[in-house]
Amino acid sequence: MRRSRAVTTLLIAGTALTLAGCGEDTEQVKIYGTSEACSAEMTAADCAAAEAEAREAHVATAPRFDSLAACEEDFGAEGCEPVPQQQASSGGSFFMPAFAGFMLGRMMGGGGGYHGRPVYVDRNGYMYSGADRFGQTRRENVFRNGRPTNWAGSANVARSTVTSPARPAGEVSPARRSGGFGATGARSGYSFGG
Amino acid sequence: MHRVTHPPRPDWARRMEEELGFVFHSPDGTVYWDETAHWTFTEDEIDRIEDAADAFHALAIRAADRAVAQNRLSELGIPGYAVAAVADSWRRFREGDPLEAPVYGRLDLAWTGEGAPALLEYNAATPTSLYETAVVQWHWLEETHPDADQFNRLHEALVEAWAARGAAMAGRPIHFTAGDVVEDMATAGYLQAIATEAGLATKLVAIGDIAFDESDRRFYDPDGTPIEALFSLYPVEWMLREDWGVPLIEAVEAGRLVLFEPLWKQLFSKGILAFMYELEPDHPGLLKAGFAPGLFAPGDRVVAKPLAGREGDGVEIVTLGPDGMPAADSVVRQASPGPRIAGDEGWVYQAFTPLAPAPGGHAVLGVWIIGDKAVAMGLREDAGEITGVGSRFVPHLFTPRAN
Numbered sequence: 279m280r281r282s283r284a285v286t287t288l289l290i291a292g293t294a295l296t297l298a299g300c301g302e303d304t305e306q307v308k309i310y311g312t313s314e315a316c317s318a319e320m321t322a323a324d325c326a327a328a329e330a331e332a333r334e335a336h337v338a339t340a341p342r343f344d345s346l347a348a349c350e351e352d353f354g355a356e357g358c359e360p361v362p363q364q365q366a367s368s369g370g371s372f373f374m375p376a377f378a379g380f381m382l383g384r385m386m387g388g389g390g391g392y393h394g395r396p397v398y399v400d401r402n403g404y405m406y407s408g409a410d411r412f413g414q415t416r417r418e419n420v421f422r423n424g425r426p427t428n429w430a431g432s433a434n435v436a437r438s439t440v441t442s443p444a445r446p447a448g449e450v451s452p453a454r455r456s457g458g459f460g461a462t463g464a465r466s467g468y469s470f471g472g
Numbered sequence: 473m474h475r476v477t478h479p480p481r482p483d484w485a486r487r488m489e490e491e492l493g494f495v496f497h498s499p500d501g502t503v504y505w506d507e508t509a510h511w512t513f514t515e516d517e518i519d520r521i522e523d524a525a526d527a528f529h530a531l532a533i534r535a536a537d538r539a540v541a542q543n544r545l546s547e548l549g550i551p552g553y554a555v556a557a558v559a560d561s562w563r564r565f566r567e568g569d570p571l572e573a574p575v576y577g578r579l580d581l582a583w584t585g586e587g588a589p590a591l592l593e594y595n596a597a598t599p600t601s602l603y604e605t606a607v608v609q610w611h612w613l614e615e616t617h618p619d620a621d622q623f624n625r626l627h628e629a630l631v632e633a634w635a636a637r638g639a640a641m642a643g644r645p646i647h648f649t650a651g652d653v654v655e656d657m658a659t660a661g662y663l664q665a666i667a668t669e670a671g672l673a674t675k676l677v678a679i680g681d682i683a684f685d686e687s688d689r690r691f692y693d694p695d696g697t698p699i700e701a702l703f704s705l706y707p708v709e710w711m712l713r714e715d716w717g718v719p720l721i722e723a724v725e726a727g728r729l730v731l732f733e734p735l736w737k738q739l740f741s742k743g744i745l746a747f748m749y750e751l752e753p754d755h756p757g758l759l760k761a762g763f764a765p766g767l768f769a770p771g772d773r774v775v776a777k778p779l780a781g782r783e784g785d786g787v788e789i790v791t792l793g794p795d796g797m798p799a800a801d802s803v804v805r806q807a808s809p810g811p812r813i814a815g816d817e818g819w820v821y822q823a824f825t826p827l828a829p830a831p832g833g834h835a836v837l838g839v840w841i842i843g844d845k846a847v848a849m850g851l852r853e854d855a856g857e858i859t860g861v862g863s864r865f866v867p868h869l870f871t872p873r874a875n
Contacts, residue, residue: 458714459715460680460714461715
C-alpha cells in the first residue's frame with residue numbers, strides 16, 4: 279500500500295490550514311497628538327482614558343537606547359526623552375523616543391470600548407507603535423518646540439500592531455522597513471507557484 | 473490508465489471547507505478541484521511512473537553537477553551577484569550538509585500509458601497543488617474507494633523530511649512565507665503544520681510583511697522577531713530580482729539566514745532541461761531541449777519556456793517554418809489571467825510531446841519528489857495544451873496487484 283495512513287494528523291493539518299487562510303485583520307485607528315485634539319472628535323472621557331493607557335504602555339514598552347545620541351540619530355533632536363528612573367535597568371538603557379501621540383481603536387487590548395497605544399515619530403516622519411512602522415506624517419506638525427502638538431490623523435493598521443503593545447523593549451531602528459519582497463507577484467488573487 | 477466519470481459527492485464543497493480547510497476549490501467560481509471524474513492506474517503503471525520520476529530526479533542532480541562544474545550558472549537565469557552563493561549552496565549539499573538537502577519538488581510528466589513517461593519540467597522550488605495532492609485527494613479516496621490504493625505518501629514523507637532537519641535546526645524557528653493570496657498562504661500554513669508535527673518551531677508570515685533592518689542586515693517578522701530560517705513559497709528567483717535580493721544573498725552567505733528550499737534550487741529552473749539533455753540525450757522520456765531554437769529543424773513543433781515561468785506563464789508552442797523561425801500562424805499561448813511576468817531571464821526550448829487526452833483537453837501527471845524519492849502523484853487537466861493556473865485537479869487511484 280502506498281497511500282497515506284495518517285488520518286488524524288491530516289485532519290489536524292486541515293484545522294491549521296483554516297486558521298492560516300483567514301488573513302490578517304486590519305483596523306482603522308485614529309491618531310492624536312493630544313487629548314485636546316482627540317476631544318474634537320471623541321468624548322473627552324474616551325480620549326483621556328486612551329491617552330492614559332497609551333502613556334502607561336509607553337513607559338513600559340518603548341524601545342530603549344543607551345545614549346541620547348543613539349536615540350536622536352533615529353528619532354531626531356526633539357524626539358527623545360530619558361527613561362524614568364524606576365524603569366531604567368541597571369544595565370544602562372537610559373533613553374527612549376518621546377511620546378508623540380497615541381492611537382485609539384477598538385481592537386486593542388481586552389474588553390470593550392476604546393483603547394490607546396503610544397505613537398512615535400522618527401526624524402523622517404515615519405510613525406511607529408512599538409517596533410511596527412504604520413504610516414508617515416510631517417514631523418514638523420508633530421513636534422513644536424519639543425512638545426507634541428494638536429495634530430490628528432488616521433491609519434489602517436494590522437491587528438497584530440495594535441494588540442501587541444509589548445514589543446521587545448530593545449533597541450529598534452527606524453531603518454527597519456517592509457515591502458522589499460513581493461512586488462513581482464503583485465497579481466492579486468492568483469497563486470504564485472508553479 | 474483511463475478516466476472514469478461519475479457524480480461528485482453530495483455537499484463535497486462545504487464538507488471539504490469545514491473538515492479539511494480546503495477553501496480554494498473553486499477560485500472565482502470556476503472549478504479547480506474536480507471530482508466529477510478520476511483517473512485509474514494499474515500498479516504496474518504506477519511502478520513505471522515512480523521509476524521514471526526517480527530516474528529524472530537523479531539525472532537532474534547530475535545535470536546540476538555539470539552546470540556548477542562548468543561555471544554555467546548564468547545560462548540558468550541566475551543573476552550574476554548570486555552565482556557564487558548558489559554554487560556554494562550546491563557544494564554544501566553535495567558534501568552532505570542536512571540544511572542544504574532538498575525538501576520537495578514536483579516533476580510534470582506527459583504520459584498516455586504507452587512508451588516512457590516524458591519529462592515536461594521540474595518544479596523544484598515552489599510547486600503548487602501540494603495540499604490538494606496530500607490531503608484532498610486522499611480524503612476523497614478514503615470516502616469513495618476505501619479498498620483502492622493511491623500513489624500518495626506525500627504527507628508522511630514531508631513530516632519525515634522536516635524531522636530529518638530537526639537536529640541541524642537545533643531549536644531555531646523556521647518562518648514560512650508566501651504571497652498573500654488564499655491558496656498560497658493556506659499551502660504555506662499546511663507546510664508549517666507539517667514542520668510543527670515534525671517537532672520544529674514555526675511561524676507563518678506573508679512575504680510583504682517581512683521587514684529588513686539596514687543596521688544589522690537581518691530580516692524580521694511583524695512581531696519584531698528576527699528571521700533565522702525561511703521557507704518561501706514565494707519564488708526565490710523573484711526575491712533575487714527585487715529590492716532585497718542582494719541583502720538576501722548576503723545574509724545566506726554570512727550564515728545569518730538559512731533558506732528553504734536551499735539556494736541551489738535556483739539551478740532547477742526550466743533551463744536544467746537543457747543540461748539534462750546534453751548529459752543523456754538518449755535517456756528514456758527525456759525530450760530534446762536547449763537554449764537556442766537552432767537545435768530544432770524546420771517543421772519541428774517546439775515549446776518555448778521562460779526559465780522562471782510559472783503556471784504556464786509565457787509558454788508558447790510553435791511550429792518552426794522553413795527559415796527555422798516560428799511560423800506566425802502556429803503559435804499557441806495560454807490565455808493568461810494577468811500580465812506576463814516571466815521571459816526577461818531567458819528561454820529554454822523543448823520538443824513538443826502529446827499529453828494524455830482528457831475530455832475537451834489534456835492531463836498532466838505531477839509526481840512529487842521528497843528528498844530524492846518519488847512519493848506521490850496528482851493530475852491536472854486543462855482544456856488547452858498548456859497547463860496553467862486554471863487547470864483542474866482530478867483525483868486518482870490504482871488497483872493493487874493481486875498476490
